[in-house]
Amino acid sequence: MAGAGGSLTRRGLRGREAELEELEALIASVARTGSGGLVLLQGEPGIGKTTLLAEAASGARAAGFSVGVGKADELHHIVPLSSLAACLLHGDQPLLSGDAFADLSRTHDQRIWLVERLAEAIEARAGSVPVLIGLDDAQWADPLSRFALKQLPTRLRTSPVLWVLTARREPAGPAEEVVAAAVGNLPAVTVPLGPLSGAAIDQLAGDTLGAAVDGNVRDLLDGAGGNPFLAAEMLAGLRTAEASDGLMPPGLVVGVRGRLSSLRPDTLRFLQMGAVLGRSFGFHDAAALCGRPTAALIAALEEAVRAGLLDDDGDHLVFRHDLLRQAVYVDIPPSARKALHREAAHHLVSAGHQPIDAVPHVLRGALPGDEEAVALLRRAADDVLPVTPGLAADLMTRALDLVPSALPLRFTVGEQTILALTRAGRNREALTTGDRLLAGRPPLEAFGRLQAALGGTLWNMDLAGELRRRVETALAAGGAAPEIGARLAALRALALSRGDDLVAAREAGETALRAATAAGDREAHILALSGLGEIAQNAGENAVALERFAALSAIDSAFLPEEIVAHLHVDDFESGERLLSEAADRAGATRQAMMLWAQGQHDLGLGRLDDADAGFMTMERLEDEVQVPVQQVNGRVIRSRIALLRGDREAAREHLVAARERLVAKPNPGNTAAVRFLEAVHAEADGDIGLAVDRIRQVQQEGPFMRWRLLRDWVDSAIRMALRGAEHELAEDLAAQAGAHAERNAAVPTARGIAAQALGLVRNDPAMLEHAAELLKASPRPLVRAAAYADLGEALLAAGRKRPAAAALAHARSTFAESGAHAAAARAQRAREESGAGGRRAAAKQRPVQGWGALTASEKKVARLIAAGHTNRSAAGLLVVSPHTVNTHLTSVFQKLSVNSRVQLANLVMALPDS
CATH class of the missing domain: 3.40.50.300 (P-loop containing nucleotide triphosphate hydrolases)
Structure with a gap:
């Protein structure tokens, strides 16, 4: 320095x-x-x-x-x-x-x-x-x-x-x-x-001049305002002036310019070209802007380095301080700066640099109508879209601004801009941009492209009706290229998946898939399979949904989470776990937040409440980080139910409040029905059966497809609420729904068992409930099995069959307890005590807030692995969870144990009696 x-x-x-x-x-x-x-x-x-x-x-x-x-x-x-x-x-x-x-x-x-x-x-x-x-x-x-x-x-x-x-x-x-x-x-x-203080500036002057600071120098340095770099530059300028004619130009900036004015014209020009390129620049690039061979500028480089203006690290030249670069840069006339930035952009691309390296110069130098600049911005936006979609959207917005409205190119650039804005989660901006372009009365082919580009925007905004209207208008107008026609047809099927007529939706999806295959368009193929998968899920046809989503993830692994969840819906947890493990090794090609959603569903299904809760919490955090909320409402709904199963009413209410808040941002029918169901669960817990029944009725009215998606595994809860509210007709409707779902999924033990359980509840038939418990022995879902045994036990108890009732309730209690559903286990225990077989119930043990006893079972596993030297990733591999979930557990561990490092954690774990 x-x-x-x-x-x-x-x-x-x-x-x-x-x-x-x-x-x-x-x-x-x-x-x-x-x-x-x-x-x-x-x-x-x-x-x-x-x-x-x-x-x-x-x-x-x-x-x-x-x-x-x-x-x-x-x-x-x-x-x-x-x-x-x-x-x-x-x-x-x-x-x-x-x-x-x-x-x-x-x-x-x-x-x-x-x-x-x-x-x-x-x-x-x-x-x-x-x-x-x-x-x-x-x-x-x-x-x-x-x-x-x-x-x-x-x-x-x-x-x-x-x-x-x-x-x-x-x-x-x-x-x-x-x-x-x-x-x-x-x-x-x-x-x-x-x-800096005046005394420190005096010391700085003494370091530089090697002598005591006199009054004249001190007065001069007052102009630096205590800034050490500027003071040092003034002192360097003073020494230069003393070495020449003893003149010291007044003023701080002039002092820096005084140093520059002593340079040869070639050196100053070389520095100006470097200043245009940035604080760090290549010798060849600066020489190219000077229009001189590099050999002719060696003397200029040497003088700039000797003057302390540039450092040379062998690969790049660097202005010693950005203030020096700015002093050189501001002396270039503004019009010349623009022209030089345009030349710099052209040179960098010609020299083989990445488009993004030239973009800063385009942004400073491009003029309206500059099609070369537009092309460069488009290439750069494509390059950065995967990792910084927000930047890609900004670049495309600038490119669109540069294209005159009269040029057909505007519609092509506009299509790319819409796609980038949508990818960045800026959906309203994308829709506004699209509508502004459509107002320009584009040709039919461009009209179809723009409407197809807006399809993802409208879907993200939950505007299925508007999406259908627009794509049908575009299809009716004609003139679209085959691949765009296929995309529009697929988008129409996707929109229809949210309607009442799923038969017509399926026919539209099959037609769209054939069109996509004929056109050979990957995007249309993805859209068609996605629509068909949604339609199958909404119709309760889980095996068909799995077939569609498996085909979809084979084309684009970003859709692997959908395939994993589809496996879980047919009770194939083994395949789900295998895919989750494979995804951990190739996670760069999947959507991380959605993978956590799939992981959370997997853990929830297997009764791993601690891991499921941590997974959904981490999913929400990741969605917040990338600013693309998708499953936050559903995640909070599930976390609230988990909290109720555990007996944490305060946390359950907090999650309900959060779910309602997030519903405001995404009030689609699915989210609305999920929150209404959660409100019913809370109303029942609070003793307000009338409100609970009202909310269940609202869920049934949200749309037929919600019956299959929301109440697939929770219909038994809804039936109990209806029966407690003496709404037998509603209970029968729900049981019939479960029966229809079982017919559609005859090979799925959980579906058949829940249907029998629902019928047994409505008929108050212990034999049917016993049949349900038998069927559910083949189900991999412990919480579903436990609920069926609890229903069986209570029905047997009501029928006076205390011994088998006690056995069923004991089975329910132990299964709930193994999953961490302590409140549900306690309810089963209370019912068992009523049978006379429960003995004296031990007082409920409250988990402490701090210390090792405050940790959940999953947190203890994570703590032991990290203490043993595992990284988040290696611990995640052993526990078959996401590294992000391990990090969530670890955060909780550190808070509960009041430690701040892995070393402290290891010391604490080593001191435990059973470690």
């Missing part, structure tokens, strides 16, 4: 003793405790953030840390993962190899999966030595790095990883977002850097 004219040793640390001590304390704490931390160094440009970060990195290395430090760049702030690449690939021992990082950056549509892989790599390094990861100028971090930085510190809070960010003061900026995400999860400190 020496300037022109000699060393400025420790100049940025003058007056920073307190801040340096704070950093040293954090470094020592991370090394001592084995837990993570985060610090943000914040202040104006040149205030000393970079120097303090460098000192922290140096101190951490000396303390045995593995260190990775990088810098975000203003002109590369949109290149996906470029900022974190700078942190993880640099240093003596890079945290990731270049090949491994390249594999991560190619991950398809999986920001969450990518973050998990990064976490695993950092966690592995932190298992042997503490780690410091520093990012300078975090205000310019690219979107994907920002996403990762908001997740990684919390994800790695139990490992010795210290994150050090520097950033300018920017309310609600990227760095502030990272800190906000970390607060409450790990120690997070913001260190503001203010102006």
Whole structure:
């Protein structure tokens, strides 16, 4: 960090003793405790953030840390993962190899999966030595790095990883977002850097000039306002002036320009071309913009380095400080800047750079009607769509702005823009964009394309009726290419899946599938199979649904969660578990939140309430992270029922409130029916049977398809409510529904057993309930079996058959208890006591809030595995759950045990009597 004219040793640390001590304390704490931390160094440009970060990195290395430090760049702030690449690939021992990082950056549509892989790599390094990861100028971090930085510190809070960010003061900026995400999860400190004191500036001047500071120099330095970098530049300018004619240009900026004015014209021009390219740039690229061969510019490069303006690391040239780059850049006339950015974009693409590398120049230099710029933005948007759909949407919106409304190209670009906006979850913006384009009266072929592109938008917005209206209008208009016609037909079938006439919907789906096959269009094929799968599910035809979803996931593995859940609906948990295990190895090609939904359904079906609850909670968190809520209402409904089964009424109510809140955002019939059913369950628990029956009736009226989807495994609860409310006709309707479902799924033991159970409840027939219990012995769902035995026991008890009643109730109680359904187990025990066979009931044991006894069975398993040295991923493999679910369990473990690191957890587990 020496300037022109000699060393400025420790100049940025003058007056920073307190801040340096704070950093040293954090470094020592991370090394001592084995837990993570985060610090943000914040202040104006040149205030000393970079120097303090460098000192922290140096101190951490000396303390045995593995260190990775990088810098975000203003002109590369949109290149996906470029900022974190700078942190993880640099240093003596890079945290990731270049090949491994390249594999991560190619991950398809999986920001969450990518973050998990990064976490695993950092966690592995932190298992042997503490780690410091520093990012300078975090205000310019690219979107994907920002996403990762908001997740990684919390994800790695139990490992010795210290994150050090520097950033300018920017309310609600990227760095502030990272800190906000970390607060409450790990120690997070913001260190503001203010102006240096006059005494510190005097010391800085003495370091530079090698002599006592006189009044004239002190007066001059007052213009630096306590900014160490600017003071140093003024001092360097002073030394340059003294070495020439003794003149010192007045004013701070003029002082920096004074240094530049001493350069030869070729050198200044070379620096200007570099400033256009960014703070870091290639020698060949700058030479190309100068229009000169590289050999002719060696002297200019040498002078710029000697002047302390550029550093040369062998691969790139870097302005020593961004303020220097800005001083050069602002002296280029604005019109020339635009032209140079356009030339830079053209050169970078011609030289083989990725389109995204040229995009910052396009954004600064493109003019309306620039079709080359539009083409470049489109290519870049395609490249980044899988990992940063929001950025892709921004690029396409800009591309659309550049295309004049009179050009046919506008409709092609508009179609791509709609798709990108929809992928980014910006559905309303996509619909507005589409309608604006449609108002331009496009040709019939473009009209069909735009309506097909809006299909996913309308489906995401739960506007099935509007989707059907639009695609039918487009189909009737004609003129669409065969593949677009096939997509429109498939979208129509998808829309019909939400209607009452599922026979007509199925016929439409089959027709669409034939059209997709004939057109050879993959997108149409996916849409048709998706529609047919939805239709089969809504008709209660589980085997057909499995066939459709299996075919769908064979084409696109992103739909594997749908196939897994379809296997569970036919009681094939073995295949579901196999697919979940396979998905863990190729998770980069699936939707992580939906995989957790499938995992949660799998665990719930097998009575693993702890894992199911953690899985649904993690699913919601991941959906929040990517801002694409899909299953949050249903997840909260299930979590509320789990809480009621456990006996946690407070948590159950909290989940009900959350489900209602999320219903406002997605008030489709399915979500509405799910919340109404949950309200019925709560009303029954509160003793309000009238309200419970009213809500069940509403569920039945939401639409025929909801009967199969929602009440597939819960119809027995609905029948009990109806019977308690003396609504026998409603109970019979529900039992008939269960019978029809069994007929559609004759090979599924759970379906046949539930139908017999429903009939037995309505008829109050112990023999039928006993038959149901026998049928359900073949079901893999313990909670369903337990409920059937509880019903059988109570019916036998009412019939005066106390001995068999006690046996059935004992079976129900033990099965409920094994699943963690303690409230349900207690109800079965109370009923058993009424039979006279229960003995004296032991007082219910309240689980403590803190300590080892507060942990659930799943949390104890996770704690023991992590204490034994397993990573989240290896523990997940042994437990057959997602690494994200392990992380959720681990968070709870640390809170309940009041520990902050894996080392502390290991020590605690080792001290347990049974460890």
